[in-house]
């Protein structure tokens with residue numbers, strides 16, 4: 278029997294955590310909507326932020342995509358709940374891919390989750406520009422550039 282998916286992927290796929298939506302017009306909600314051009318899969322990540330301590334108090338996702346994309350977003354939501362925006366912004370797709378044992382051709386699915394949380398954080402900062410100035414110590418730092426971290430020997434996959 279060919280096992281395409283690791284059991285952790287199947288677990289998240291069968292019991293996805295934090296599926297749903299939040300009001301995207303709420304001031305304390307950041308919405309990220311990202312897509313993978315190669316496969317057409319789309320992921321929406323939403324975070325609710327406590328403005329007092331910059332912490333993610335709730336998170337929801339909706340993913341129209343493959344099992345690895347669904348599992349990546351489900352795992353991401355578990356990971357970021359309770360994190361500060363700064364911590365969540367530092368999550369790398371490789372971390373997600375490692376946890377879910379994704380094969381190289383499925384790395385771009387975990388990339389979608391990294392892009393999704395970054396996009397949600399950026400959207401929150403856009404709605405709350407003051408939060409960014411204060412929380413990043415007024416350095417005017419911008420969101421880190423999105424990097425694709427593929428092993429050098431992997432076949433080229435679209436991201």
Ligand code: FES
Nearest residue numbers: 316318343346386
């Ligand atoms: Fe494109 Fe998984 S195949 S996100």
